[in-house]
Amino acid sequence: xADAALxxxxxxxxxxxxxxxxxxxxxxxxxxxxxxxxxxxxxxxxYPSKAALRAAVTRRWLDRAHAALPGVAAGPxxxxxxxxxxxxxxxxxxxxxxxxxxxxxxxxxxxxxxxSELIGDHLSELxxxxxxxxxxxxxxxxxxxGVEPGVLAxxxxxxxxxxxxxxxxxxxxxxxxEADLDALLDLIVQGLARR
Amino acid sequence: xADAALxxxxxxxxxxxxxxxxxxxxxxxxxxxxxxxxxxxxxxxxYPSKAALRAAVTRRWLDRAHAALPGVAAGPxxxxxxxxxxxxxxxxxxxxxxxxxxxxxxxxxxxxxxxSELIGDHLSELxxxxxxxxxxxxxxxxxxxGVEPGVLAxxxxxxxxxxxxxxxxxxxxxxxxEADLDALLDLIVQGLARR
Numbered sequence: 001x002a003d004a005a006l007x008x009x010x011x012x013x014x015x016x017x018x019x020x021x022x023x024x025x026x027x028x029x030x031x032x033x034x035x036x037x038x039x040x041x042x043x044x045x046x047y048p049s050k051a052a053l054r055a056a057v058t059r060r061w062l063d064r065a066h067a068a069l070p071g072v073a074a075g076p077x078x079x080x081x082x083x084x085x086x087x088x089x090x091x092x093x094x095x096x097x098x099x100x101x102x103x104x105x106x107x108x109x110x111x112x113x114x115x116s117e118l119i120g121d122h123l124s125e126l127x128x129x130x131x132x133x134x135x136x137x138x139x140x141x142x143x144x145x146g147v148e149p150g151v152l153a154x155x156x157x158x159x160x161x162x163x164x165x166x167x168x169x170x171x172x173x174x175x176x177x178e179a180d181l182d183a184l185l186d187l188i189v190q191g192l193a194r195r
Numbered sequence: 196x197a198d199a200a201l202x203x204x205x206x207x208x209x210x211x212x213x214x215x216x217x218x219x220x221x222x223x224x225x226x227x228x229x230x231x232x233x234x235x236x237x238x239x240x241x242y243p244s245k246a247a248l249r250a251a252v253t254r255r256w257l258d259r260a261h262a263a264l265p266g267v268a269a270g271p272x273x274x275x276x277x278x279x280x281x282x283x284x285x286x287x288x289x290x291x292x293x294x295x296x297x298x299x300x301x302x303x304x305x306x307x308x309x310x311s312e313l314i315g316d317h318l319s320e321l322x323x324x325x326x327x328x329x330x331x332x333x334x335x336x337x338x339x340x341g342v343e344p345g346v347l348a349x350x351x352x353x354x355x356x357x358x359x360x361x362x363x364x365x366x367x368x369x370x371x372x373e374a375d376l377d378a379l380l381d382l383i384v385q386g387l388a389r390r
Contacts, residue, residue, distance in 0.1 A: 144385075147378075147381075151378050152378075152382065154375065154378065155375070155378045155379045155381075155382045156382070158354075158357045158375065158379055159353075159354035159355075159379060159382065159383075160354075161356050161357055162353045162356055165362075167362045180349065180350070180353065183342075183346050183347075183349065183350045184350045184353055184354060186342070186350075186386075187347065187350045187351070187354065187383065187386040187387070188354075188382065188386060189386075190339075190385070190386040190387075190390075191381075191382040191383060191384075191385040191386030191387075192382070192385075192386075193390075195385075195388075195390040
């Protein structure tokens with residue numbers, strides 16, 4: 001492949017395949033360059049370090065995995081329906097990734113363990129989607145007011161950690177997982193509702 | 196020390212010190228026997244394996260750390276006050292252990308990672324304390340009925356995982372941790388309350 005024609009997107013696509021084949025511990029920039037048929041210097045011109053490349057691959061993978069969530073948050077549906085649907089869609093997406101794409105999921109877990117900026121941005125983005133649902137419930141009077149949507153969104157996001165934090169991935173295929181999430185969402189929705 | 200006089204309690208006390216000194220990866224039954232001045236066969240007569248000894252030490256350590264919780268759950272105070280007080284006391288106890296007794300906390304984390312029966316029993320015991328508070332709130336009419344106290348207790352326990360699951364220990368000394376727990380408890384208590 002001619003170096004001049006190589007786009008960041010092509011590098012990320014190949015790097016994702018390399019990570020999937022070798023896992024986060026073993027995949028190197030040289031492996032990615034070899035798979036592309038270019039020098040590793042060419043890859044470094046786009047991504048200055050292995051860490052930067054790994055973060056960019058994970059960012060793209062997360063964006064794809066969660067592409068449907070902003071639409072669920074925006075509606076249609078009542079704020080309660082959107083909140084429940086959003087939390088269930090997040091759980092379903094995370095579980096599918098953990099079970100169907102374990103190498104990329106392991107890369108994501110490594111970044112979570114490192115408290116990377118990428119993960120911080122990802123979690124902020126998810127919380128702001130939740131905050132938008134809560135704000136619309138406060139606006140239409142179905143949720144109680146008096147507390148900032150962002151504070152409530154942070155509490156709801158923490159409360160549902162069992163169903164999105166990769167540290168709990170081992171519990172996601174339990175037969176009780178969906179019923180547990182629904183019971184938790186019942187409690188949360190009652191906690192948000194105007195009385 | 197004469198073998199005949201050696202009680203299980205003395206072994207556990209010494210084993211706890213040995214774990215604290217060497218950490219869960221390195222401490223052996225031979226180290227414990229040496230510290231007691233007995234043969235390792237003597238220790239094995241009380242605890243059939245290193246795993247059994249480690250579990251017994253952790254059980255005793257957990258029981259001591261959480262000795263105050265049943266009293267908080269039993270009252271005095273309204274069900275809401277007891278639920279808030281119980282969750283705060285659990286968080287305070289876990290955080291103190293993580294910060295002040297890191298080697299024993301690491302042993303506990305190893306057992307959590309292994310999904311040991313001991314940890315399962317410990318979590319069931321905590322959830323049943325929570326269930327007793329919720330049942331008393333349903334009985335006095337301050338909490339809504341219609342859902343089993345055990346189901347609600349499980350949801351509340353999962354919802355507060357950030358403040359007791361050792362996987363989150365790295366977040367417990369953040370300056371926002373207590374305010375985050377209070378915001379979460381506000382949400383949970385509103386979710387439990389009768390409307």
